[in-house]
Amino acid sequence: MASTVLNFSASLLTLFFFFLRSADAEIGSSNIFSMQSYGARGDGRHDDTKALVDAWAAACSSAKPAVVLIPKGKKYLTKHTTLSGPCKxxxxxxxxxxxxxxxxxxxxxxxxxxxxxxxxxxxxxTVTGGGTIDGNGKIWWQNSCKTNSKLPCTQAPTALTFYSCKNLKVENLKVVNSQQIQISVEDCTHVKMSRLSIFAPETSPNTDGIHITRSRDVQVADCTIKTGDDCMSIEDGTENLHVKNLVCGPGHGISIGSLGDHSSEDHVNNVTVDNVRMYGTTNGARIKTWQGGKGSAKNIVFQNMIMDNVWNPIIIDQNYCDSSTPCKQQKSAVEVSNVLFKNIRGTSASEEAIMLHCSSSVPCHAITLENVKLTVKGGSSDAKSTCQNAEWKKSGSVSPQPCGFSN
Structure with missing residues (x-):
């Protein structure tokens, strides 16, 4: 008798979950807005921009949670597209x-x-799905002044831009061959980015992997970035950024900055970069600021990083100058302080493994190096370091040891 009651209860429970799943499926299906339903061809040749815009508009107008679907096995050719909120x-x-x-x-x-x-x-x-965002950027790279100095310098599109978004998730995507920056996060709050595979050729100009500016409470985790510029560029207005489990290279490394260009006042605060592997990058852990600027870059941690054949594994440059003509000496500078480089090891592609080149008028200070061991790739020479106007201290073993050491 007891077993009969148990079997009957189990059957009721199974039936209940069956109807529950059916109801969920029905609700979900009524709120799925596929590009195919709005006239998209998905052949990679015809313009499907309108289908994407129309599917978004319908989803945005839905009073229930909605899905905009980019169906599997298709290539949807699109031009400039703005997908706006607020949505219902x-x-x-x-x-x-x-x-x-x-x-x-x-x-x-x-x-x-x-x-x-x-x-x-x-x-x-939420943007996800395991599919691909392909910027088709080759023609833009060929016409860049950084590829051919005889050409005029012009702008190029960023593949994905998130502007003034809240509670944003971007995960499980491939973003490839962007015309310029691959993903840009601007004026956003509460952002989570994870499991992204970002790729552009090493020779592609200005193809930063993830660019963050004027945004706070951002998490980036479990991403692989191979590109022609910074794997991550962290600029003015970034606050409370946590980066973890990143593979970077080729590219220009992870850069805070540039800050203070055109005499601007810029601020970056509370950034942690943790557990990163760098392969063949131009830079590793980098902070770069222009002379003449104002503001601050402070409370920054680079830790648990492995460098493999990185040209500048650790670098602070308060005299950054990306200009065809020499930059004039300036008195003002962005203040760099409370920076920790911890548990960083591996190989440098150059003899100069650590560079702390700071401003004579606004020296960087409260810089700590803790448990750092960098050697020259191949071991043909000893790793070296240089420093200018840098107030720093060490904890544990630091090799090579920057000049002007003080406890």
């Missing part, structure tokens, strides 16, 4: 297939050339 409920952009940028530079006007896909003012947005 949360949005899930499910990228199963591929979004491919138009290869024609003429498809971008002066007003739209900064962006390919722009998300603006959206709250509770």
């Amino acid at each position: 409920s949360s949005i899930l952009l499910m990228v199963k297939g591929s979004l491919v940028a138009s290869p024609e530079r003429s498809d971008w006007s002066k007003e739209t050339v900064k962006h390919w896909i722009l998300f603006s003012g959206v709250t509770s947005l």
Whole structure:
């Protein structure tokens, strides 16, 4: 009798969960807005921009959580697209297939050339799905002044821009061959980015992997970034950024800055970069600021990093100058302070493994190196270090030891 009651109860429970799943499926299906349903061809040749915009508009108008679906096995060619909020409920952009940028530079006007896909003012947005965002950037790289100095310097689109978004998740995506920056996070709060595979050729100019500015409470984890510029660029207004489990290279490394260009006042505060492997990058852990600027870069931690054939494994440069003409000596500078380089080991591609080149008028201070061991790749010579106007101390073993050591 007891077993009969138990079996009957189990059957009721199974039936209950069956109807529950069916109801969830029905609710979910009624809130899925596929590009295919809005006329997209998905052949990689015809323009599917309107289908994406229309699917987004319908999802954004839904009072229930909605899904914008990029179906698997298809390539959707799109031009500049702005996907705006506020929306009535949360949005899930499910990228199963591929979004491919138009290869024609003429498809971008002066007003739209900064962006390919722009998300603006959206709250509770998730972008995921395992699919691909392909910037088709080759034609842009060929026409860059950094590729050919005889060409004029012009702007190029960022593949994915998130502007003024709150409660944002970007995860499980491939972002490749962006025209310029791959992913840019601007004026956003409460952001989580994870399991991203970001790739562009080493020779592609300005193709930063993840760019963050004027944003706070941002987490980046479990990403692989191979690109032609900074794996991550962290700029003005970034606060409470935590980066963990990153593989970087090729590229220019992880850079805080540049800050203070054009005499601007810039601030970066509370940044932690933890558990990173760098392979063949130009820089490793880097802070770069222009002379003439104002502001601060403070409370910064680079820790648990492995350098493999990195040209500048540890570098602070308060005299940064990315200009065709020499930069004039200036008195003001962005203050760099409370910086920790901890548990950093590996090999340098150059003899100069540590560079602390700080401002004579605003020296960097409260710089700590703890348990650092860097050697020259191949062991043909000893690693060296240089420092200027740097107030620093060490904890544990530090090799090579910067000049002007003080406890």
